Amino acid sequence: MKELAPIVVFAYNRPNHLRQTLESLSKNILASESILYLFCDGAKEDASTEEKERIDEVRKIASEITWPLEKHIITRIHNYGLAKNIIEGVTEIVNKHGKIIVLEDDLLTGPGFLNYMNQALNLFEHQENVVGVSAHTHKLDTALPPVYLLPIGISTGWGTWRDAWSIFEPDPKILKNKIDEFFSKEEFNFGGYPFYQMLIDNIEGKNNSWAIRWYASFFLKSNYFVFPNAYFTIHEGFDDLATNASANYQNIYGVKSDLFTGQLDIGKDPVTVNEKYINIIRKEFLAKTTVPKNVFLRLRNRLKNIYIKWRND
Numbered sequence: 001m002k003e004l005a006p007i008v009v010f011a012y013n014r015p016n017h018l019r020q021t022l023e024s025l026s027k028n029i030l031a032s033e034s035i036l037y038l039f040c041d042g043a044k045e046d047a048s049t050e051e052k053e054r055i056d057e058v059r060k061i062a063s064e065i066t067w068p069l070e071k072h073i074i075t076r077i078h079n080y081g082l083a084k085n086i087i088e089g090v091t092e093i094v095n096k097h098g099k100i101i102v103l104e105d106d107l108l109t110g111p112g113f114l115n116y117m118n119q120a121l122n123l124f125e126h127q128e129n130v131v132g133v134s135a136h137t138h139k140l141d142t143a144l145p146p147v148y149l150l151p152i153g154i155s156t157g158w159g160t161w162r163d164a165w166s167i168f169e170p171d172p173k174i175l176k177n178k179i180d181e182f183f184s185k186e187e188f189n190f191g192g193y194p195f196y197q198m199l200i201d202n203i204e205g206k207n208n209s210w211a212i213r214w215y216a217s218f219f220l221k222s223n224y225f226v227f228p229n230a231y232f233t234i235h236e237g238f239d240d241l242a243t244n245a246s247a248n249y250q251n252i253y254g255v256k257s258d259l260f261t262g263q264l265d266i267g268k269d270p271v272t273v274n275e276k277y278i279n280i281i282r283k284e285f286l287a288k289t290t291v292p293k294n295v296f297l298r299l300r301n302r303l304k305n306i307y308i309k310w311r312n313d
Contacts, residue, residue: 002122005159006035006097007114010085011105013041015057017236018105022065025103029263030114032068035097039089042076058105083210087170094162099125101159106236108256109135109157112263113232117159119266120147120226127270131164131223135232138281144229147266148277152190153218153225155211157233168217172202175216188219191285224273230260 007025011018025031040059043052062073076085086102094100101117103109113135120133130149135157137144169175176199179188185196198212218224234256 002118004030004034004114004118005099005101005121006037006093007101007103008037008039008089008093009103009105010039010082010089011041011058011062012082013051013054013058014105015054015061018058018061020236021103021105021107021109022061024108024110025113026067027111028109028114029111030118034101034114035070035072036067037072037074037089037093038062039085040073040075041080041082041085042078044079047079081208083208086210087168090160090165091168094160094165099159099161100165101157102155103157103233104155107157107233108236108259110230110232110260110262112260113157116228116232116264116266117157119264120228121159121161123266123268123270124226125161129223129273130226131167131218131221132158132160132225134158134225134227137228137231138284140280140284142277142280144277145271145274146264147226147228147271149224149271149273150227150278150281151219151222151224153211153215156235158225164218164223167221167223168214170213172199172213172216175199175213175220176203178220179216182220188216191282193285226271228264228266230262230264231258232260232264234259 009018009021009025025036028034040055040062043055047055059073059075065071074089080088082104090100090102099121101114101121117133117135124130124133132153134154136154179185179196179199188196188199195212195215198207198209199216201207202209202212
């Protein structure tokens with residue numbers, strides 16, 4: 001295998017989650033050969049004493065964790081917020097190494113996560129229509145191939161390359177203007193999902209999402225993300241300290257029993273766009289907005305919380 005991509009973990013004020021994230025990551029078979037970067041955000045100006053203590057504990061864990069290869073800790077003096085921390089952190093590391101694997105501090109990884117991510121980053125590096133690799137899958141009744149392409153991304157464990165990340169446009173107004181000029185709102189709203197409204201909210205300061213700007217950036221280029229047919233990460237950030245997540249959408253991001261504990265061989269052949277799988281998953285998105293009335297409220301609440309996470313990522 002080629003040189004492994006560095007792992008970048010973004011953390012803030014949840015020491016217990018960070019500890020679990022790093023413990024699961026250390027059990028990956030390629031952990032001993034991977035460089036680790038930890039970006040620890042700073043306290044807000046109005047942070048309580050309790051919150052500052054949690055932030056200090058996060059930094060202590062980052063400092064004390066034993067990592068077999070290189071470990072680098074970047075501590076922010078002031079509070080960057082998730083969006084700025086990720087945008088600047090990803091840009092710095094991907095420009096230095098050429099590729100990157102990105103995690104937030106509330107994700108658990110299966111032991112095959114790094115192997116899969118590095119396989120995919122190597123295989124798809126020069127495929128022009130691919131800008132990233134996801135560690136997330138979708139729960140479907142239809143059997144999926146080992147990897148497949150979708151015109152959307154997800155932030156629960158992902159990777160990219162320097163050239164791909166270079167298309168990231170941080171200005172949401174520019175992105176919206178280009179979408180309005182060349183596409184319809186319906187095209188941008190994959191499966192009826194309110195991505196367009198999220199972008200408007202970003203412009204109006206109602207969210208500070210980096211993820212919606214990343215999606216809009218590669219949507220405009222008609223690019224894709226690689227997805228596996230198994231959960232290599234699951235979201236464990238459903239607690240009172242979560243600012244961007246809720247337990248109501250664990251069914252989307254998976255639960256511990258969903259976490260794939262094996263290895264996935266994605267092969268050596270390029271993967272082309274398959275409209276069959278795209279349409280199946282698009283219909284899954286649509287189904288969440290056209291369900292029978294007796295279950296509508298329950299699913300509406302789940303979608304609302306998914307929207308909140310995307311809005312704030």
